[in-house]
Amino acid sequence: MAVAQYYFSPNVVPHGDTELNVPNIVLVGSILQFADAYSYVCGAGYISNEPEYLLRIAPQSVNCVRGPMTGYLLDQQGLSHPHLYADPGILAPFIYPQSVRSCSRTIGLIPHYVDFDSAWVQRCRIKGLKIINPFSPPESFFAELNACEAILSSSLHGIIFAHAYGKPALWIELSDNVIGKGFKFYDYYLSLFKKICGFQPVPVMHQDCDTRPIPAF
Structure with missing residues (x-):
């Protein structure tokens, strides 16, 4: 909008x-x-x-x-x-410019709205991982994203917005509830001239979560 x-x-x-x-x-x-x-x-x-x-x-x-x-x-x-x-989402920094750049090792998690109340997200919240609410007002959403060093996301636009602000992002799978079997993710990655074989979701829903820094990705 x-x-x-x-x-x-x-x-x-x-x-x-x-x-x-x-x-x-x-x-x-x-x-x-x-x-x-x-x-x-x-x-x-x-x-x-x-x-x-x-x-x-x-x-x-x-x-x-x-x-x-x-x-x-x-x-x-x-x-x-x-x-x-x-994807016009890459234009976000022109509309919501962010002057503060993170120097921390904070990892942000942006769940797809269908995953927001998932058990894995709740466990991460309890353990202190930064959860960025996809329903937040744009100004606060982008401020929180920009305060992170890297992003984990089961939402395509979580990844696109991270890339738009120069943040590395990892596509994770939290459920089978996101429609399309990854179609939109592959569509986006191919627009970046990336090979599909190099971009597969990391299924984390059955794994534990912790707050240790994640290596660069």
Whole structure:
């Protein structure tokens, strides 16, 4: 929302997943399937390659999408797009600049919202690991993220925001509840010209957690 208001118009208003009859922007997140005939797609992606999560209506315009896996699916659907790949989440530092850089060895954990109340996250909270609430107001969310040296996240945008602020980030798996079997993560990593084989989630849900520093990753 902040990206749309900052780069397009302060008059942009949020809308849900129902079809609109007026021009609209499909901007950030795995929400491409909600685009309609009046949509201008600028960085969104698919959440899965399963048919139920794909577009059923051609958008007004596709200017860029999150990554090449989304682009490939659009090609398969016969939908024209310029093969430009980027997630607008990388623009966060321009909207929420942070002047304080962490000198500590603090590791931050950003769980996906479906994992926020998971047993593993609760254990980490009890042991003192810094948990960054994905529901926090943007200003406090980015301040907390920027105070960390590195980020663990089961949320794609936890990783994207960490990268945007120059923080190393590790993709962890806390449950089987995040839709898509990793599709959106691979889509994003491929947009960085990374090989998929080098980026697999670290399944931590059955492991213990502690507060010892994690080596660079």
